[in-house]
Amino acid sequence: MTVALxxxxxxxRLAEGAAELAGQMAPDVVLxxxxxxxxxxxxxxxxxxxxxxxxxxxxxxxAVVLTDLGSAVLTVESALELEGSWAGRVRLAQAPFxxxxxxxxxxxxxxxxxxxxxxxxxxxxxxxxxxxxxxARAADGxxxxxxxxxxxxxxxxxxxxxxxxxxxxxxxxxxxxxLGVPVTxxxxxxxxxxxxLQLGVRGGREVEVAAQGxxxxxxxxxxxxxxxxxxxx
Amino acid sequence: MTLDAAWARRWIGxxxxxxxxxxxxxxxxxxxxxxxxxxxxxxxxxxxxxAKLDENxxxxxxxxxxxxxxxxxxxxTLMSTVGGASGPLYxxxxxxxxxxxxxxxxxxxAVVAALEAALEGIEARGRARPGEKTMVDAWxxxxxxxxxxxxxxxxxxxxxxxxxxxADAGASATVPLVATKGRASYLGERSAGHExxxxxxxxxxxxxxxxAAEAS
Numbered sequence: 483m484t485v486a487l488x489x490x491x492x493x494x495r496l497a498e499g500a501a502e503l504a505g506q507m508a509p510d511v512v513l514x515x516x517x518x519x520x521x522x523x524x525x526x527x528x529x530x531x532x533x534x535x536x537x538x539x540x541x542x543x544x545a546v547v548l549t550d551l552g553s554a555v556l557t558v559e560s561a562l563e564l565e566g567s568w569a570g571r572v573r574l575a576q577a578p579f580x581x582x583x584x585x586x587x588x589x590x591x592x593x594x595x596x597x598x599x600x601x602x603x604x605x606x607x608x609x610x611x612x613x614x615x616x617x618a619r620a621a622d623g624x625x626x627x628x629x630x631x632x633x634x635x636x637x638x639x640x641x642x643x644x645x646x647x648x649x650x651x652x653x654x655x656x657x658x659x660x661l662g663v664p665v666t667x668x669x670x671x672x673x674x675x676x677x678x679l680q681l682g683v684r685g686g687r688e689v690e691v692a693a694q695g696x697x698x699x700x701x702x703x704x705x706x707x708x709x710x711x712x713x714x715x
Numbered sequence: 716m717t718l719d720a721a722w723a724r725r726w727i728g729x730x731x732x733x734x735x736x737x738x739x740x741x742x743x744x745x746x747x748x749x750x751x752x753x754x755x756x757x758x759x760x761x762x763x764x765x766a767k768l769d770e771n772x773x774x775x776x777x778x779x780x781x782x783x784x785x786x787x788x789x790x791x792t793l794m795s796t797v798g799g800a801s802g803p804l805y806x807x808x809x810x811x812x813x814x815x816x817x818x819x820x821x822x823x824x825a826v827v828a829a830l831e832a833a834l835e836g837i838e839a840r841g842r843a844r845p846g847e848k849t850m851v852d853a854w855x856x857x858x859x860x861x862x863x864x865x866x867x868x869x870x871x872x873x874x875x876x877x878x879x880x881x882a883d884a885g886a887s888a889t890v891p892l893v894a895t896k897g898r899a900s901y902l903g904e905r906s907a908g909h910e911x912x913x914x915x916x917x918x919x920x921x922x923x924x925x926x927a928a929e930a931s
Contacts, residue, residue, distance in 0.1 A: 492798075525756065525798020528791060528806070552897070553800035556840055560794050560803040563810075 485590040485599045486512035486542035488534050489583055490558055491550040492525055494518040500583045507652035508587035514538040526557040535572055544571045544596040546586050550579045577603035588652055588675045592659040606676050634699045635692035638706045643685035650713035651678040657708055663701035665693045716928050718821040718871045723785035724768060730923035731761035737919060744912040748899040752799055753912040760797035767792045782821055786813035801913055804837050811836035823865045826874045834858045848894035850913035856885035857921055872928045879921035886914035
């Protein structure tokens with residue numbers, strides 16, 4: 483199942499900017515903008531939203547809708563009430579607009595099903611701001627595996643002077659998701675681009691790559707090689 | 716006086732005229748406690764509704780027209796053209812009222828049912844309750860008054876008039892309230908002392924329905 487994103491904002495420029503940002507991390511995902519009211523004023527419109535969702539459903543099997551301020555939510559909910567045929571194919575994510583769009587786009591790029599793409603967006607709300615403060619991640623990330631039997635880990639230096647910024651983080655997250663083995667970087671789920679970004683890893687810093695269970699060793703080796711390779715692609 | 720599709724059409728014409736006249740006042744109320752666009756948005760939406768009703772008048776095919784057919788067109792057009800939260804809120808109110816008014820004319824109990832459906836729609840869509848300084852503070856007393864007027868044996872127009880008068884009083888009573896929903900809630904205590912623009916426009920819309928009923 484392919485899942486598209488529909489970005490509903492009061493502002494066309496805001497939605498187009500969010501689409502640009504999300505598209506950079508998810509080149510194959512269909513992104514539709516449903517923003518503004520006809521005539522160019524700020525606001526949201528049932529017709530504009532209906533057209534954007536219809537366009538998304540022409541190119542994908544399902545669509546996750548992201549919204550900015552309250553009335554955008556109300557407009558999308560009104561559209562859902564009117565369009566019975568969207569049931570099961572269109573989901574409104576209760577998520578912050580920008581972080582939610584990026585997280586959902588990366589999940590959609592990994593061919594996750596509709597519910598998981600919406601969940602990825604919603605999880606972005608809980609993660610917002612956590613990495614910047616640090617500290618919390620080792621306690622509640624998948625790093626809880628530490629010390630268990632069969633755990634494999636290695637340390638590697640991030641060579642890109644910009645560190646694990648958006649584009650390499652997206653590449654790494656996609657690669658880890660494709661491995662099918664849970665891998666952590668500094669204790670956070672390495673298949674989550676948001677969690678990687680929130681580590682705030684700068685160029686030249688050493689990180690710990692870890693995995694556990696079947697396939698752990700190969701997965702860690704592969705992720706280390708990717709990071710050593712500079713994550714360009 | 717019969718509350719039929721022709722009345723609904725006159726209602727919207729009257730509402731558009733009243734909102735156009737009150738546009739600056741509504742926008743000024745909204746500038747004090749919101750984002751300053753309520754009058755402009757609602758005026759734009761109602762003008763679009765008028766154009767839509769002229770383009771495809773319900774019943775142009777010669778068949779019978781339900782009151783709900785007019786209200787339904789009003790609903791989707793407001794949702795598409797108002798832009799702010801009042802678009803989907805009024806749109807949902809008209810949509811739910813339209814579903815309850817699929818008949819050629821409305822008696823007293825049908826007016827009550829339509830108003831109740833509208834209020835339920837607004838509360839559901841806006842997740843709002845009375846006392847939060849929103850349009851619900853005009854709609855709730857309007858519905859209560861309509862129920863009482865119908866219980867007292869009032870006809871459809873009397874029920875509508877009772878609703879409009881209660882909405883007007885309800886809007887005035889929002890002045891001292893502190894907003895806990897909508898944009899005004901960002902202001903907290905500072906929202907007290909101003910009338911809620913959505914409650915005021917609700918009173919205008921219901922007043923227009925009465926004027927349209929008395930004009931026939």
